[in-house]
Amino acid sequence: MRVRGLRKAYPKIQAVAGIDLDVERGEVFALLGPNGAGKTTTVEILEGHRKRDEGTVSVLDADPGTAGRAWRARIGMVLQTATDAAELTVNETIRHFARYYPRPRQPEEVIELCGLREKAGARVKGLSGGQRRRLDVALGIIGTPELLFLDEPTTGFDPEARRKFWSLIQKLAADGTTIVLTTHYLDEAEALADRVAVIAKGEVVAQGAPGDLGGRAQREATVRWFDRNGEQSVRTSTPTKVIGELSLGGGELTGLTVTRPSLEDVYLDLVGEAR
Numbered sequence: 001m002r003v004r005g006l007r008k009a010y011p012k013i014q015a016v017a018g019i020d021l022d023v024e025r026g027e028v029f030a031l032l033g034p035n036g037a038g039k040t041t042t043v044e045i046l047e048g049h050r051k052r053d054e055g056t057v058s059v060l061d062a063d064p065g066t067a068g069r070a071w072r073a074r075i076g077m078v079l080q081t082a083t084d085a086a087e088l089t090v091n092e093t094i095r096h097f098a099r100y101y102p103r104p105r106q107p108e109e110v111i112e113l114c115g116l117r118e119k120a121g122a123r124v125k126g127l128s129g130g131q132r133r134r135l136d137v138a139l140g141i142i143g144t145p146e147l148l149f150l151d152e153p154t155t156g157f158d159p160e161a162r163r164k165f166w167s168l169i170q171k172l173a174a175d176g177t178t179i180v181l182t183t184h185y186l187d188e189a190e191a192l193a194d195r196v197a198v199i200a201k202g203e204v205v206a207q208g209a210p211g212d213l214g215g216r217a218q219r220e221a222t223v224r225w226f227d228r229n230g231e232q233s234v235r236t237s238t239p240t241k242v243i244g245e246l247s248l249g250g251g252e253l254t255g256l257t258v259t260r261p262s263l264e265d266v267y268l269d270l271v272g273e274a275r
């Protein structure tokens, strides 16, 4: 996927103000950014659901603005708005949608992957919020997409469901599915994404591997330990040296930790600077 100079204005706001993105095949790519940053608008343009004002976009070697049905069948989407509640059961819904695709996954496999086995016979309208979201994901992957868009996929999931969802995404990625997701959960981006882009006010303010975003790996570390006087801490760019010096006494250092700024620290700095 290749995006250059993407722009989109609504009557009152420039929602996307010149975005460049590259996503490689097989990559998990996360879009991060505060509410209203322009993530959903960008994703909708990439999905072919919204017209852009300016810029060039190539998704699976086609322009989403003009690509046809065959292209659409190669793409899976999980939008922010949940599937319409229906009288159908989970099983029936998944089977129904499978018929739209030339190369569907087995419905039983998808039910299993999405943790819906116990709810397969339940009516969709009776599902909890998190279960509905898992059904959305099931419908997003039923067509065996080469590229899967997930807009805030785990909002409303309990911690266990989120972990299960992460392993589902890891399985899909291991099978070669390219995944573009938006999320407000930085631990999710860190667990799943090969690369992330932080968007603020319609612009990309940083892009890179989660471990290296905003020069994170090069930022100063904090070394903490306990001694007779209580907790001690030093900020340093050479933590190994600091620990070497502390170790000269020969004893074990109590409560020794070395920490770098978290992805959340870096993210908040980046987004704060963009305000």
Ligand SMILES: Nc1ncnc2c1ncn2[C@@H]1O[C@H](COP(=O)(O)OP(=O)(O)OP(=O)(O)O)[C@@H](O)[C@H]1O
Pocket: 010, 011, 013, 015, 033, 034, 035, 036, 037, 038, 039, 040, 041, 042
């Ligand atoms: N259909 C629309 N008509 C007018 N303005 C819109 C429309 N959709 C979005 N906007 C505005 O465009 C800006 C970007 O919205 P967008 O939904 O792309 O942000 P987002 O990054 O996805 O936010 P969130 O994290 O809250 O989902 C916001 O200021 C929003 O109010």
